[in-house]
Each structure stands twice: as structure tokens, then as C-alpha cells.
Amino acid sequence: MFISDTAKYKIIGICTSCVQSDYVRDIVSSISRKGVKEGYKVLLFNTFCDLYHNISYNHGEASIFDLINYDILDVLIIMPEAIKRDSISNEISKRAHEHGVPVICVDSTMDNCCSVTFNYSDVFEKIVRHVIEFHGCRRVNFIAGVKGNTFSEERIEAYKKVLAENGIEFEPERLGYGDFWDMPTKGVLEKFLESSLEFPQAIICANDAMAIAACSILRERGIKVPEDVIVTGFDGIELEQYNSPRLTTAAVDNDVLGEKIINAIDHMMNGVPLPEKIEVSYTMRISQSCGCKKIDPREVGDKILELYHRMNNSDGHEQHMFSYLAKSVECHTVEEMAKVMARSGDYYSWVCTNTDFLSNTRQRERFNNSFTKQMRVFMQTFDNKYKTGEVFDTKDLLPDMEQVLGRHNCLMFSPLHFQDEVIGYAANSYSPIYFLFQNTRRFINNTNQIMESFKNRQRLERANAELARIHMLDPMTGIYNRGAFTRT
Known part of the structure; x- marks a missing residue:
């Protein structure tokens, strides 16, 4: 808890990566929205790429987690599936526990943490039953994810189970692996189309990305969805909103997710320990791709218009960043650079640097730390x-x-860094209802390059000034030489 002489604030910390992605953004926004409603302040520590690869750039990204002040947190939420590096997630959790801060782990499990898990299997089985039992399909193909992947294998088993219960024989040729993305899905669809088996009445996909790809490929072949074949997805990604027809799919109810997490935190603040597990179920969304809802041309037009505005906004911000880069090259002082930076970033934002940022040597205290004791x-x-x-x-x-x-x-x-050399960090206020994290990502990426270039220019100018000074002094006496008197 943040406590001062005049104020007291309950603080929720969130550690994640890739908040600009649909999946992470929706979870963070839900927790933030519900948290703010219940009187909490939210501090989000984010890297704009996942940390899966052990490379210099990711070491610099991970520095942001060294910034966390655990003494002011009431609870810390970690998203390991977004961070994608267990050693980092475990270290964050370890530090939190050392400071007596309870940890909630979202979409994964960690030792000594309250785990928020999603129940996928039950709802996926409902989708398969909807296709087979409600629509009466007997020839049902399945596009799975990566072979051997836990989520993919669970969905295959649900598919086989419902087939068996309805007296439908499983035919291996009706199963393909699309690896959860579009290019392999194209190969799977081509095999289905070339198969000697009768064309399927339905194609069930293990996620929305493959279902969207399937709809596109079928459309190219003149096969209509859902008139000629039913297609279903899973996950409820944002891109699904722009697909025609809209997919019958399933998605987590993020409002429920945020509410369950904040309720658990509220109970903890009132003396009730956090539960070991919080389960959030997916909700089936019956829509157009199975034929249960009619395709409304007006809805398609609205979505196209919305997408156009988003692309236009993105293009406008990209042009704004080009201007930012161009103007930064002309800056020679911190004051000039700060002025350009202020006009290029978010409305309320901070860029904080280590106190040794523009010096020629790193402060001793930062040999083993990402940040200096003062910023x-x-x-x-x-x-x-x-x-x-x-x-x-x-x-x-x-x-x-x-x-x-x-x-x-x-x-x-x-984080602000150049490869694994940490410059400092950026902070900005964000809205839990609507915020363009993608724009902030562009600003941060450009600022990293700008700050490194600015530092190098400053050092070069100082070196040139020192070189000029040395050339004007007599090496024996240290007084001005003839060249100096000539210049003056």
C-alpha cells in the first residue's frame, strides 16, 4: 500500500509482456477497469515483446521488472504465458514473496501463487456438440493446432469423444494439423479438398486464426460458409469481428475474469487468504459461420469502416513518429530533445533516465543493477x-x-534500452477503458533509438570539444599556443 502523510492508496501490480496484443490487452484492461472501480490504483510493468529468446535485446526489456517497488504493492499479478520465460516469472514471484506480497498467476500455475486458469475443454466440447447434435452434421473434419500441444490434444479428444457418442466413426483423413496459424491451415484445407472422402459438412478449427484462414481459402475456391460447409473457431480473437461470416466460437468473458480477480483481492484485503485456484470458463458464442445467425451486410460495412479508421489512425501515428525521428536529429541539448519528445508522446508521460546516462562511465552502483539509485x-x-x-x-x-x-x-x-544497455524507463497514464498501446509501443521503440543516438552525439561533441581544447594548448606549459591566439 502506498502511504504518505496525506494519502493512502491500494496498489495492484501487473507484470506482463505484449500488452499491445488483443489477448493481453483485454485481460489487463479488465483487471484495471474492475480494480479502479473498487478503489485500487494499477501499476503495469510491461515489455513490448515476449522474453522467450535469451538474447541481449530481451535482457534489456526484462530490466523493467527490476524497477518494481514491492513495498508499495498490496498484490502482484503475473502473466507467465505472455512473458514466456519461466525463470523471469519465477524470479518476480520470488521477490514478491520475500517482501510479503501475495501473487496471482493468470493463465498458468506457479508455486505458492493463486492461479487463475481457464476451462477450455468443456466449452470446446459444446461447440463440437452444437455442430454434430444441433446441426446434424455427420461428416465433420477437424483442424488441430500443433501436434503434441496440450491444448490441441485436449480439443482432439473432445472431438473424438463427441463423434463416438453420436455413433460417427473417426476417420484419420478428416484430421489435420494447422499449427494454430494460417499458412499450415492452407495445406490442411488442400488435403481435405483433394481427399477421396466425401466433402465435409463442417470443419471445426482449434482456434479462430485457423478458422478465419479456412473461410478465406474456401471462399477462393467458391465454397460458401455456412451454406456449403459450416466452419467454427475458438478463442474469440479481435480479428474475428472483421471476418465475414462472423465465427461461431468461444471466448473468455473478460468482465467475469476481472471481477473474479478483484473480488479475491478484496477478500484478501479483508483478511481472507487468496484461494489456490480461480477458474474462469469460456463462453460459447453462436454466430453466422454455422448458420444460426444471418449475415447482415450492414454489419459487414460497419466493420470495414471501423477497420479503415483504425488503419488510418495507425498510418497517421506512424507519420507522427517519422516526424519525431526527423526533429530529434536536430536536437543538441536535453532541453531541445525534451521539447520534441513531449510533443510526440502520450498526453501524460515521463521519460526517466539513469543518472549516468550521458556520462562516459557507468556508475559503480549499476554494475549489478539495471538502474541507478536515483533517476x-x-x-x-x-x-x-x-x-x-x-x-x-x-x-x-x-x-x-x-x-x-x-x-x-x-x-x-x-523499459528504455539499447540491446542490453539500460537507459532508463518510460511511464504513461493509460485508460482502462480505451488506450492505443500500439501507439505507445511505436513511441518507445523510436525513443530507444533516439536516446542512443543522442547519447552518442553528446559524447562525440564533448570529445571534439576536448580535442579542440588540447590542440590550442602548449603541451609543456599548458598555456595557449600560437594556433589558439590565431583563432581568437
């Missing part, structure tokens, strides 16, 4: 104003943190 505000923007230069303790995360929390409910912290 310097390179740029802070607020109410169409900006400032630079303020130094504050790193454990405070931001200068005037009490005032910041009083004004903002949700803050995201992202």
Missing part, C-alpha cells in the same frame, strides 16, 4: 506543458508519486 526526469509532459531535469529516488518510481497517484488511476512502465 533523472529527461522529459515529463502534463497539461500541454513539459519539464526536465528533476532527480528523484528510483524506489519512488516517479517524482511526486503521491500527486501522480492522486490524479491517475493506471500507470504503465516500459
Whole structure:
């Protein structure tokens, strides 16, 4: 809990990666939205790529988790499936427990943590039953994910189970592996089309990405969905909204997810221990691709228009970032750079650097740490104003943190680094209802390059100035030489 002389705030920390993706964004937004409603402040620590590969760049990304001040957290939520590196997730959890902070693990299981798990199998079985028992399909093909993958194998077993219970013989040729994405799905569809077996009445897919690819390939072949063949998906990804026909699929109810997590946290704050497990079920969404709902041309038009506006917004922001890069090259002072940065980032944002950022040597205290004990505000923007230069303790995360929390409910912290050399971090206020994390990602990626270039220019200018100074001094006496008097 954050406690000062005049304020007290309940704090939820969230550690994740790839918040710009549909899946992670929806979960983070749900938790943030419900948390804010119940009076919590949310601190999100995010990397914009997963940390699966053990490379220098990812070491720099992971530095953001070293920033966490566990002393002000009431609970920490970790998303290991998004981070994709168990050693990092386990280290975060270990540090939290050392500080007495309870941990909630979403979509995975970790030792000594409350695990939030999703019940996939029951709902997937309902989709298969809907196709076979409600629509009466007897020739049902299945496109699975990666062979041997736990989720994929569970869905294959559900498919086989429902076939058997309805007296339908399993035919191996009606099963293919699309590896959860579109290109392998194309190969599977071609095998189905070339098979000597009678063409299927339905194609059940283990996720939406493969179902969308299947619909597209079938359309190219002149085969209509759902008139000629039923297609179903699973996962409820955002792209499904723009597919025609809309998929019969299943998705987690993120409102329920956020509500269950915040309810558990509320109970914990009132003295009830966190449960070992919180289960969230997927919900089946019956739609157009099985024929239960008619395709409305107006809906298709609305979605196309919405997609156009999103693409237009993305293109506009990309042009804005090009301008940011161009203007940054002309900056020679921190003040000039901060001014350009303030006009290019989010409305309320901070860029904080290690205090040794522009020095020629790394401070000794940072030999084994990502950050110096104090940080310097390179740029802070607020109410169409900006400032630079303020130094504050790193454990405070931001200068005037009490005032910041009083004004903002949700803050995201992202790493600034060049490969594994940590520059500092960026922070911004975000809305739990609507926020373009993709735009923030572009800004951060550009800022990483800009800050490294700015540092190198500063060092080069200092080196040139020192070289010029040396050339104007007599090496024996240290006084100005003839060249110096000539220049003056």
C-alpha cells in the first residue's frame, strides 16, 4: 500500500509482456477497469515483446521488472504465458514473496501463487456438440493446432469423444494439423479438398486464426460458409469481428475474469487468504459461420469502416513518429530533445533516465543493477506543458508519486534500452477503458533509438570539444599556443 502523510492508496501490480496484443490487452484492461472501480490504483510493468529468446535485446526489456517497488504493492499479478520465460516469472514471484506480497498467476500455475486458469475443454466440447447434435452434421473434419500441444490434444479428444457418442466413426483423413496459424491451415484445407472422402459438412478449427484462414481459402475456391460447409473457431480473437461470416466460437468473458480477480483481492484485503485456484470458463458464442445467425451486410460495412479508421489512425501515428525521428536529429541539448519528445508522446508521460546516462562511465552502483539509485526526469509532459531535469529516488518510481497517484488511476512502465544497455524507463497514464498501446509501443521503440543516438552525439561533441581544447594548448606549459591566439 502506498502511504504518505496525506494519502493512502491500494496498489495492484501487473507484470506482463505484449500488452499491445488483443489477448493481453483485454485481460489487463479488465483487471484495471474492475480494480479502479473498487478503489485500487494499477501499476503495469510491461515489455513490448515476449522474453522467450535469451538474447541481449530481451535482457534489456526484462530490466523493467527490476524497477518494481514491492513495498508499495498490496498484490502482484503475473502473466507467465505472455512473458514466456519461466525463470523471469519465477524470479518476480520470488521477490514478491520475500517482501510479503501475495501473487496471482493468470493463465498458468506457479508455486505458492493463486492461479487463475481457464476451462477450455468443456466449452470446446459444446461447440463440437452444437455442430454434430444441433446441426446434424455427420461428416465433420477437424483442424488441430500443433501436434503434441496440450491444448490441441485436449480439443482432439473432445472431438473424438463427441463423434463416438453420436455413433460417427473417426476417420484419420478428416484430421489435420494447422499449427494454430494460417499458412499450415492452407495445406490442411488442400488435403481435405483433394481427399477421396466425401466433402465435409463442417470443419471445426482449434482456434479462430485457423478458422478465419479456412473461410478465406474456401471462399477462393467458391465454397460458401455456412451454406456449403459450416466452419467454427475458438478463442474469440479481435480479428474475428472483421471476418465475414462472423465465427461461431468461444471466448473468455473478460468482465467475469476481472471481477473474479478483484473480488479475491478484496477478500484478501479483508483478511481472507487468496484461494489456490480461480477458474474462469469460456463462453460459447453462436454466430453466422454455422448458420444460426444471418449475415447482415450492414454489419459487414460497419466493420470495414471501423477497420479503415483504425488503419488510418495507425498510418497517421506512424507519420507522427517519422516526424519525431526527423526533429530529434536536430536536437543538441536535453532541453531541445525534451521539447520534441513531449510533443510526440502520450498526453501524460515521463521519460526517466539513469543518472549516468550521458556520462562516459557507468556508475559503480549499476554494475549489478539495471538502474541507478536515483533517476533523472529527461522529459515529463502534463497539461500541454513539459519539464526536465528533476532527480528523484528510483524506489519512488516517479517524482511526486503521491500527486501522480492522486490524479491517475493506471500507470504503465516500459523499459528504455539499447540491446542490453539500460537507459532508463518510460511511464504513461493509460485508460482502462480505451488506450492505443500500439501507439505507445511505436513511441518507445523510436525513443530507444533516439536516446542512443543522442547519447552518442553528446559524447562525440564533448570529445571534439576536448580535442579542440588540447590542440590550442602548449603541451609543456599548458598555456595557449600560437594556433589558439590565431583563432581568437
